[in-house]
Structures are given as structure tokens and as C-alpha cells.
Amino acid sequence: MFPGATDEREVTDTATGTDRNVDTDTGGEEPARGGANFVVVGAPLDVSTTFQPGTRFGPRRIRTFAETFDDYDRRTGQYFSELGVVDHGDVRAWDAVPGYLEWLEGTLRDVVWDDAVPLVMGGEHTVSLAGARAAEPDAFVCLDAHLDLREEYDGNDLSHACVTRRILELEGVEEAIVLGARTGSEAEWDRADEDDVTVVPPEEVAAFSFHDRLEGRDVYLSVDIDGADPAYAPGTGTMEPFGLEPREMRDVVRDVASHACAFDVVEVNDRDDGQAASLAGKLLREFVFSAAESSV
Amino acid sequence: MFPGATDEREVTDTATGTDRNVDTDTGGEEPARGGANFVVVGAPLDVSTTFQPGTRFGPRRIRTFAETFDDYDRRTGQYFSELGVVDHGDVRAWDAVPGYLEWLEGTLRDVVWDDAVPLVMGGEHTVSLAGARAAEPDAFVCLDAHLDLREEYDGNDLSHACVTRRILELEGVEEAIVLGARTGSEAEWDRADEDDVTVVPPEEVAAFSFHDRLEGRDVYLSVDIDGADPAYAPGTGTMEPFGLEPREMRDVVRDVASHACAFDVVEVNDRDDGQAASLAGKLLREFVFSAAESSV
Amino acid sequence: MFPGATDEREVTDTATGTDRNVDTDTGGEEPARGGANFVVVGAPLDVSTTFQPGTRFGPRRIRTFAETFDDYDRRTGQYFSELGVVDHGDVRAWDAVPGYLEWLEGTLRDVVWDDAVPLVMGGEHTVSLAGARAAEPDAFVCLDAHLDLREEYDGNDLSHACVTRRILELEGVEEAIVLGARTGSEAEWDRADEDDVTVVPPEEVAAFSFHDRLEGRDVYLSVDIDGADPAYAPGTGTMEPFGLEPREMRDVVRDVASHACAFDVVEVNDRDDGQAASLAGKLLREFVFSAAESSV
Amino acid sequence: MFPGATDEREVTDTATGTDRNVDTDTGGEEPARGGANFVVVGAPLDVSTTFQPGTRFGPRRIRTFAETFDDYDRRTGQYFSELGVVDHGDVRAWDAVPGYLEWLEGTLRDVVWDDAVPLVMGGEHTVSLAGARAAEPDAFVCLDAHLDLREEYDGNDLSHACVTRRILELEGVEEAIVLGARTGSEAEWDRADEDDVTVVPPEEVAAFSFHDRLEGRDVYLSVDIDGADPAYAPGTGTMEPFGLEPREMRDVVRDVASHACAFDVVEVNDRDDGQAASLAGKLLREFVFSAAESSV
């Protein structure tokens, strides 16, 4: 269970006699009647990872390395454990990706219909597609070293390398903003030149401002941990040097949180000494603190 | 390149102007005209691994840890580098398993048609199916902790957990002998009770004798490295304690080699200090020394 | 949660309106009314470890590496998931050992009073003291490289190096049988020479028979994973070469299970590639299969 | 032995016939009569570590990874081996913390009475309390991700999470300055708001100046290695992202060294590839070079 979160079953147990879809919207307040403001869902899909596998252990790693974090957040004056975060546990993965994504989408749609914000922990980046289908955002904001704009990869159009493109194809998704991207195929870069994609290179992320671009829109915020420089997150499938610093990623998360209808952090594996998982858990918490604060 | 093997391109280059299918049968002798007696093929498929992934790095690990072995084998008085072993390199894997198996089968069929013995290095156990389709054996002999007799696993009938069953379904395969098996589902054990399967538990492998059961038959010999006790091969996807000792595995390899039309060693990953890869490389060499000796 | 076990809360949830102490005795049958036959309890105490720390991660490691094991056990024809095993989760540890042991004892006493068998996963060996206090056995049978018969260690009489001695001091405990012991202080060996201690050196464990010595007695069975040779369990606090083979440990577990009122496996840490945890999880399951079979 | 330091016994051996307390004050000069200017003391206490243990291996790791550093320091024009650094070795730890701290304090008090500067290598942060008791500073300056201002942690008032608070309670300690702190409980932050605590968040450390605030005061300088961002020191008990860069830590060490009566570097463990120990050893050396230079 994510440290500070509540076990879903406990919440459900106390919710006897009420309609879940009605009573779970707690309006940013501490959930009073068994509802949740945020629901952690592990999605340990690990099929299309190109190079170093192990992202199936991502949810477990993130939960584990989050154990050391204080419940209290000084900046916002909030306690994580009081923000209505429920841990659903993992949606166990198998290797038939289309079916898994549908199943995962179902779970996440339940979260959305309960007016809670899903917090997905990957697993490979592909799981964002399930998240976006469930959350139906207007815009997709992503921290990533890669464009993930391929039409397909090795014949697979559900590869993690295609996820931003697939999300752009969803009805209602108006644009993607990819921060920290530094590599892609020529076709991906061409796709990125179209109007519905904004690429912010790593060197420009610190100075980048969303201004009022996200106002009034539902944003899906996705953190591919390889957006960070490998020094900060060596435990990921495809390290790409010259990346972001954690504070730059944190500031993006803080900026976007108040507009976000869903969040995920993906591509963490177990092939380092905990750096990637530690950063991932911290960014997830930053998201919750910022989102909760803005919703009051 | 497997230490002591020859690069395939060099062999091919010198074979100009001759029909490959004719001239590569070297009859166990040092190959004289560019042919091969054995062809190493890496098959780094890593899709259905249930627990710890990384078997995609198996071929690389085995080649690396085989570097320390002496070229000369005292028991048989042979030099590995003189036995006509060619390294084809890896058949790069992707995540659409049926297509990959067909492609791999094609490569291995070429080897078989050249009258050479394929030496497949996995990759997950599933690759044995491609090997068996190519080699068309009469019997399948396997060292494995698991029965691999499932009808399907997580809806996937090409999972590594189904490979022995799939091979038994191939035309011409009369039986499977699984040595070292110590676990399976109830349905697998029921399948194992049928006439075409023989299971030798780990405790009985040392005393087991094939007698003349393999005489005159083409045997596919498959070594799932998890047949060994985890002490000897921790770097594998699903460790299963109470397993075989390396010398027991070696003796099976020696016994079967003279009857084998194909060999593989599978399920080695990079999650240990080299023990699994070292053992795998040694068993592959034992196979070659024994097969070459018997073919003279 | 231990793979195949049931979450305690689920069990409790269905037990509404009944007295737990009454309805949980399932008499070795599949639990019908929310009761349990076995209760897994993690006890991640990690204070007195002399050399390599990390046994606090033992319960997590064992649960993780047990994920690969089949639910079905061919020898006994049973399914682990049908044997009434409930996972209580961990009793979170802190560094004041006496208080922690009392708290842990309370949890385990609840299990015992429910007529279920506690399955404790350490944590350092000290936790066996809480288990023995709760289970009140007649005899203590232990697999261990060490005698653990010290009066105190570094001034601490609750060190893991004193646990067998402390248990012998409990009222009702008539004797200790330590299998695989191969080292100790002179004072420990002198203590071991007394009538209430039997030491079976590693070389003699395979041939050792309990005969009817355990008949009619309640036995506490404790597996210190360092009883195994370091090859089989490098992930432990104090490796001691020349140890037991896993099958020898397994056979002891099978022999004792039918007499056991409690079981633990301790001293597993995270400083290997999973060998120690894999073996520990397997031995715990062997205990359950054997105990369940004998209780029918 | 710390590379470049002298073994304590050698020093003591040559000091025959003189009163140690008198002759060891070398006034910052190269020690002429067997005395020391700095004394390295390992304090491998590893009891209250909340998450990842192993800080008991800190002193050994730091000594080992310091082997690669040049004896000569270009900035100050000094040779480390000529600065009168003696390595006392480790004060072996046990798990009764109050007693250990007293014992350690005694060792460090001897150092102080010899007019040498203790250089303590932890071990958990708790050891700073022994250092501060021995050195009796006017102010406590600390690099740390954490406030360490808890009244108690898990009922333990000698936890590493309480050490700055305990030191503030010592007679004579007027204030604590914590640089790089980024997390704490609400009660800790409230305590930090009092007049005797200054917290400098990581983002402001680079620009922070002590001005003449430390003039004329004896300062205890403590480096909790987790003050660094996890990229630079993953081998520590509780990683906390968004931390300091090594050069920022170095500059604080340089600034404070001339005022310091004692130094420590703590919370290094063995769970990385040497980054944490390498940084710790370098900061210890920076301290010595700066302190020695200023004392001339």
C-alpha cells in the first residue's frame, strides 16, 4: 500500500448503504463517507520495454521507497494521509496488451466516475493510454525523454514508444505538450511539428511557462521517469543522458496539478539503488499535495 | 560470438560457388569447405516470463561467461574450436510471439537443412517450440523444474509454461521426458500422467538411465536452466528450490547428445553474478563435445 | 500478501456477528466461516543483527519470491489457497525489543487462541521468542547454523544469538533440538551438553530421525535460514559455510509439521539475488502442505 | 585506516615519556611530537535507521573510496598526510544506544582534550550527539535533508531523527543552522520556527552566507550525507529528492571549517556503487584542508 494511503477495502467497508458514485466526491476535503479524492492504481505492464525490463516491479518499488517520506508537507501545510488517497492495489498485468489496457481502463473509469483522481504507477508508458481513455482529458502533458509519437514500433502500435501518438488520436484530446524530450525518430519529429504537439527541450523546461494555456481544461499529466537525467533515475528501461533535473520536473508537476484530472508516473524498474523509485514517489506526492491544495 | 565458434559470415564468404545444402555436412569432421556441424543461434525472446524478466540478455551473458573456458576438453580429447561450431548471432526478438517463432523457425530450419545441429540460446523456454518445429524430432528430452504442460497461461498458449505441451502436439513427436521437474498445476500433472510423458523427479535423475530408449530416434534436448537448484542458477525467471546439481545435468546432456538433432539452453537472465550463464555455457559445450565425439 | 493466502480483512469482514474465538477453529478443513488454519505474520525486527543488516526486508522478500510457486502441491494433492492460510500482514517493528516482542506475542496469541497455526516470517531470530511465548510449545525444534544459546550478547539478552536459550527458559518448554548447528561459543557448547538440548551437526541431519520423540507434544518449529549452506541462502546476516542442503531442511520440515503448533522462518535479508527468500518461502509452504495433510 | 592518516598506535608509540594532554596541541602545524591535529573516529552505530540499514558499513566504505584521492590539494597547497590526521579506528557499536553514546563521547573527549579536532564517520546521525557532548560547541551547523528535530521517534528519543533537537538541549549550544532541509513533521517545523533554529532550504544554500555569524564561536559541523540529492548519494538510509549538489555542500564545509571544533559525516551506507562514500570522504578532506589552512 502506498504509504499514507488507505486500503481500498477499508474504505469500501465503511461505505455500506450508500451509492459509491454519489458519495465519493469529497470536494478536496478529507473524505468523510468512505470516498476518495485520489486513487493509487499499480499497472505493472512490462511487455514492450525495448531494452532493460523490470518495470513490472515499478509499483512495488515506488511504494517501498515512499516509506521514508514524511506524512506532512510544509509547503502546503497538508498531511498526505488526510488528503483522501486510497490505494487500489495493482491491476495485475498479462502479456496481451489490448485486453489488459481495456481492463485497466475499466478500473480507472470507476475511479473517475467516483470523482476521484487516478494516480497510476507503471509499468511501461503504454498504461497512460488506458488512463487517458478513462479520464478523457482535453490535453496531455508529459515529462519524457522520448516523443513516443511513433505510428508503431516493431509492428506494435501499443508499444510504449507510441503512447503519446495514440493518446492524441483519442476523441477530445486537443494537444500534447512533451517536456524534456530529446530524442525520437525523424517521423516522430515530423509528427511533433504539427500543431497539436509542443515539444519543450530539456534546456528550456526550467523557463517554460504554461501561462493560462491549461485554464479550464482537463489535463492528463504523465511522468515518464526517463525524462530525468539518468543520474537521478538510472532504474528505467531506456536511459537517455542530458535530461531534466528533479526540481524542474517537480515544478512542472506543481504547475499542472491544479488542472489535472489524472496523473501517472511510469517506466520505473528495479535496476538501480532506488533513485528512480524514490523520485517517482516524491513526484506523485507533489502532485497530490498541489492538486489537493488547489481544490480547496 | 560464442568463444571458440566461427563467425557465420566468414564461413559463408568462403563458401562461394557451392550449394550450401550439399557441402555443409561435414560428418563430424572439422568442417573443410565452410560448412558447420553446429550453429549457435541466440533467441532473446523475453515476453511471457512470469516473474523476473531479463532472459533477453541470456545469449549475451552466456557468450560472455563462456570466455573463461579452455578450448580443449580432456575427456574427449577435442578442441571446441575445431568442431565446426558457427555462431549465427542473435535472431532479434520482438513482442509478437507467433511471428517471432516462425521467423526463428526459418533460421533454424536452414541450419537443419545444412545438416548442422542448432544450438539455441534463449530467451524464454518458448523458443524451444521454434526449435522443435525446425528439427522435427521423434522425442523431446528436457531438463526443467517445471512441467511446462499447460494448455495456456494467462490466456497465452505460447507462454513458456506451455512449451512442452505444444511440442508434444507437433507431428512426429512421440514423447517427452522431463528430468528434474518438481512443480506444476494439477492439470499439468494429469497431462504428465499420460503415456507420452515421463517425469523424473530431481531425486531420481542421478540414477535414471535412458537405456536404449533413445536409440535410432532423433531427440531434441532442451535445458531450462531452472532445472538446476537456485544455488547454481539464481539468474533465471522463476527459481524453484530442491533442484538438480550441475553434474546431474551434465550427465544427462552427455547421455542424450549422441541422439540429439538439436539442443537449446534457455531461461538464463542477468539477475545473478554469472552462475546461471556460466553453467549454461558449460552445458552447451558439454553437448557439443559429446555430440561431436559420438558422430566420428 | 503471501501468494495464495487470503487477506485478513476479507476474512474478518465475513465473520460479522460471531465470536472469533469460537468460529475460527476449522479443524484442518478448508475454513468455512471466515476462520483460518494458518496465519502468516511478518515480524521485520532488525536490531541485533551482528553483521549484515536487512532482515527487516525479509517478509517482503519472501512474499515476493513466493509469487512464482504453483498453488498446487503434487505430493500432498493439495492447493495452498484452499488450506485456510490468512496473511495478517506485518507487525511493524521498532527498536525497543522487549516492547516489540510483547506486542508481537499478543498478535500471535490471538492466532493461537483462534486455533490457527502462526507462520512467522522474520526479521531476526529473536522473534521466535514471541512466537514461543504465544504458542507455549513442549519442544523447540530449530534449523540453524548457530546454537543461539548465549546468556547474552553485547549485554543484550534479547539478541538473536540468545533466542534458543531464552525459549528453553520458558515454562513448559522441555527441550530444544537444533539441527545443522556448526558453531557457537564454548559456553554455548557447554550449555548444549545439558540434557535439554540435542545438537545434530549438518553432516548427520540427513540420517537423523525423530522417531516417536515428538509424539503427543506441541512443537515450535523454527527455521533460521542460515542453517542452509551459504550457496543456498547468501542473503542472511551471518553466513556460515559447511551447512545444510535445502532437501535436508525440507525433510525436517515435513517430519515435524504434523506435531507443530507454530512455525517461523527467520534471518532472511535482501542482500542476495533472491535465493534465501525463495528457499524460505518454499519451506513455509512445505510446512503448510505437510501440516494440513496430517491434520485431515 | 583513512588514506593519508597515521595509525594512532604509531603516534602513541613515539609519544613515550610525555603527558599526552600537554604535547598534542600542535597549533595547526604539522605535528612534531606525536600529537594530532585531527583524529578520525569511526562510529558505526546502525540501530535506529528507519528504512534502509547498513550505515554500520559507513566508516569502512568511506575509508575505502577515499583511497583514490590525491594526497595533495591544489587549492590550499597542502598535503593531507602532513596535516596531522590520525586514524583512531572504529569505536565498535552495539545496540544499547545510551551506553554506546557515552563510550563514544569518552573517546571523542580524549581527542578534544588533546586539542585535536575529531572527525567522526558514522554510523547513523545519532552519533553527532556524542560528538557535541564531547566538543561542547556554541553552535551546531548541519547539512541534512531532514530537520531531525523530533522529540522522539517510535518512542526513542535517541533516534537519528531527534539528534538536532537533542543537541540543542545541550548546555552551551546556542543555535542550530540546518542547510538543505526539505522535510519534517509539523512539530519539527514548529520547533524549527523558534529562534534557535535556522533552516536554509536547498534552493537557497548556494546563496546563503554565514557573514560573521560564526565569528568567535565554536561550531560543530555535521554532514548528513542525505543532504545531497539522491543522485549524488544513493547509499543512505532515507533518500529525499530535490537535494543539494556536492559543490554546494563543499562550499558550506569550506566556510564553516575555520570555526569548527568538531566535524562529522554520517548516514553513509553500502547500498550504492560508492557515490555516497566517495562524496563523504571528499567532504571530510575538504574540511581538513580548510581547517588546517585557516589555523596556520
Add this chain to the structure above:
Amino acid sequence: MFPGATDEREVTDTATGTDRNVDTDTGGEEPARGGANFVVVGAPLDVSTTFQPGTRFGPRRIRTFAETFDDYDRRTGQYFSELGVVDHGDVRAWDAVPGYLEWLEGTLRDVVWDDAVPLVMGGEHTVSLAGARAAEPDAFVCLDAHLDLREEYDGNDLSHACVTRRILELEGVEEAIVLGARTGSEAEWDRADEDDVTVVPPEEVAAFSFHDRLEGRDVYLSVDIDGADPAYAPGTGTMEPFGLEPREMRDVVRDVASHACAFDVVEVNDRDDGQAASLAGKLLREFVFSAAESSV
């Protein structure tokens, strides 16, 4: 084989009947007649490493971790695989360094005579001496934490710690520019004060400009990976904190590439999670992209 490079044998095979020295100058174009613009040569020498050995695995690690990089480079609009990079494989090392360097020099001289640019992957820094002998540069530009200006080290004048000095002694080498250097012996710093050496400390590398200093000269560019801060490259023989950031190294590589007659990246070992190799592979590619672009 370096990802995107061509196997040397394939190139050579098609070059039959032509004079290699004539036809391999492809003028920055895709090589049309079997020639190469760049030749990757592994030089796994690992003899004089002072502290942590393993640089013999450097070439293999770099090739492996480069597998994840995209073929296409957006900045220059080029495909790596179209730039005429051939992988020669490794020049297997042995422990008699003078002989090995001569042998390696021969291989590299062949590359130079073919008008191609050698891309050497170490191996210890000593291999740069062979490279410089073969390439006969006018200037030596180096990213390194160390001056490497020793007259000898442990009696060995071919130690990695002497390589820049040895290169300065070569006929025709006018100067050395060492960027990122932060440590050395006093004698090395004195040597560095001479006119033919420029040292740029890490803090000044970002602002450093070569202006037209390299115009019209043949430069040997050497990247000792320990020039990076250990966070970015822990897998190296002698970590030295307070180092360069990857983007600073990248910008130097981009600046120098158009003047370079040879390139190497050295001192990568296998003692991290791939960070050092990933950075090394990326810098090698940056060199190729920049050099190829400028040569058009």
C-alpha cells in the same frame, strides 16, 4: 557491434579489387565503396587501474547501453547509420602494456591511413597514447577529473595517470587542454603550469570557449568519463566528486568535433547500473554527428 555501425568484415568484403587507401575517403558522405568515415575500435586494456578494475568491460558496456539510442539525430538532421561508421571490434588486450599499445597503434594507424576517424572505446586512459601516436595530432583536448601528467606512477610510465604527459612528449603535439581537471599531485600541477598545458577547472568549463584556438589544427579529443561528476558516471575506476555535468561535456565534444582527427572515450567499467556507459555512448555519438555535419 556498436548500434548503427557496420561490421568491418561486411565493408571489407565488398571492397575487393580496390586500393583501400584511395577509396575510403568518403568526404562525409555515406560511404559508397566500402570505405568508412569513422571506425569504432574497442581497447579493453585494464592493467594499471589504481582502484576499481573492470574497464576491460568498457567497450562491451558502451555498445550495450547504446542500443537504446535513436538512429536519427534531430539537431543535425542525420542518421547515425548513414554516417559511415564501421565497428572494427575489440583489439583484445593483454597485460604487457608496451606491446599492446604498439599493436593497437597499428590498428588505429590503418584507420587513419584510410582517412577515417578512429573512435576508441577504452579500456584505461593509457590507450589514448596509442591513439595519439597513430593520429599524430597537433593538440590534445581532454575531459578528465585528473591531470594525468605524472612522470610515472608506481614505477610505471605507461600508467593511465601519465597519459597526458606521454602524449605531450610525442613529436608534433603542441599543447594539451584538460577540461574538468580537479586533482593531481603537486608535480602534476607544476607540469600543468607550463605553457603547453591549459587546465580548465570544472566550474569554468561551461563558460570556456576555444575561440579560434583549434582552427587549422588536428585535435585528438579524449573523454575520460571520470571528468563527469560521479552521479553521472559512477562506473569508473576512480570517482572524483565535484565534476562536470553531461551537458557541459557534450558541448565541449560538439565544439571540438570539427577539428578532431581522432576521438576516444575511456575509463568506463561495469560497476554501476549503466550510467557511465550510457553517457559514454551518447558522447561518442555526439562526436560523430558533429564531426560528420562539419565535414560536409
Add this chain to the structure above:
Amino acid sequence: MFPGATDEREVTDTATGTDRNVDTDTGGEEPARGGANFVVVGAPLDVSTTFQPGTRFGPRRIRTFAETFDDYDRRTGQYFSELGVVDHGDVRAWDAVPGYLEWLEGTLRDVVWDDAVPLVMGGEHTVSLAGARAAEPDAFVCLDAHLDLREEYDGNDLSHACVTRRILELEGVEEAIVLGARTGSEAEWDRADEDDVTVVPPEEVAAFSFHDRLEGRDVYLSVDIDGADPAYAPGTGTMEPFGLEPREMRDVVRDVASHACAFDVVEVNDRDDGQAASLAGKLLREFVFSAAESSV
């Protein structure tokens, strides 16, 4: 310092005013006047290792992992710390092997002249040559996977692969008995067929008896840790499967100890989880206990 040993300086310090060569022979008794019965010498030579380097860390690893062993030995009724074992520390290595061996020989000759038994901890196997030159044995008994009978290796006649041959060339050495050997070049096996070499394959070591073959002769006993099966000692330069079990090695050590004038254990590196070092330290202690017991 080896656990239980005395620091050499302490011993020497108290030996003032006496001739060392006279007073150190303590005849197997507890040393009364500062002499030693056994002297531990670390010899971290790591130059010719063919595959995986790191044996330079062997002495440190062995000392570290020996910390967990009890001082008392039940079999012989002795305390290790009372047997007169002095730890000389390491003889720091450099890469000019002939010079290093001479220097090391000098140190060991001092030990021998003091009538103490040297206990060398490698470092690569080459250091045995220095040991044998110093100890001048009549016979060389060796546990090793390899014959080490090469005339030279890669042009180096002081490679670890030549050490047994070099020792056989020493004046006075009558024969070599190599136990556990399972691989070698054809020339090595031919050399092994000569009268002065006895090879005992791994399968026959358990039943092998020295009978009275060693009576009255001074034996040099060398343990190359790769004699063990890789499961028991993965941390070594060249793993060779199908090896010895630790108890078989232990029994050889016990048998030979009473005849031995010198002992070494070599080829331990840091590339495992401590298994190799743990076994090495245990065998060294077994040697001391057995030798001390027999000398009474």
C-alpha cells in the same frame, strides 16, 4: 585486521630488546613473548586475471566476512585468538609482477624465519609463487579448478595460469598434487601426466586419501577458491562449473594442515554477495585450527 588476529605492531612493540628470530617460535603454544605462530599477509595482486577482475579486494573481503565467525572451535577445543595469529596487513601491490613477487617473498621469508606459518590471502594465484619461494616446501598441494601448468599465458610466464608450473620448477619442490582440477589446455594435461604431478578430479576428491604420502615433508597448501563449484564461490575471476563442495575442501585442508609450512587462499574477488570470501575465511581458519592442534 583478520578477526581474532593481533595487529603486528602491537606484537612488535612488546618485543623490544629481543632478537625476533629467536623468540617468536612458540612451538604451537599461545605466544608468550610477542612472537607469532601464524602470520596473515594480504597480497592483493590483480594483474593477470583473465576474465573478471577484482581479486585486489580479496584480502579486504575475507577479513570482513570473517567477522561473523565464532572465536571458539568446538572440534579442536581451541580459540582462534589464542593461537598466535598475527595480521601483518597487506603488502600493497603494483603492476610490475616480478618486482612485486620478490618484495612479497621478502615479507614472507621474514615470517618463515621467525618460525611462523604464513597465511597469504590473494590476490591472484600468482602470489603462491612468492609464498613457495619463501617457504621452500617439498610438495605443493593445491585445490583448484585449473591445472595452472602453462608454460606462459599471453606471453606472461608469471600469469596465474602458470603458477603451479613455476612452483614445480623451484628447487626442492618434488611434486604437485592438484585436487578438484577439471580443465586445462592440452599442453597442461600433458605436463600433468608427468610423474611429479597428481591430478585428482572433483568427483574423486571426497574419497582421496593422502595416506602417508605427506609424512615428514614440508607442504605448501594453496586454495584457489575457484576449486569450489561456482554456487559456493561465485566471486572469483574464472568460474568453472562441476566443482568441489566446501566440505570436501575443508577435509583436504584438515588433512594437509599438520604437514604444512605455508598456506594461502587466492582468487577471491568482490563480485558476489560474500559467498567466496566467507568460504575463504572459513578455510583459512580451519587450516589454523588444524595446524595448531597438530603442533601441540
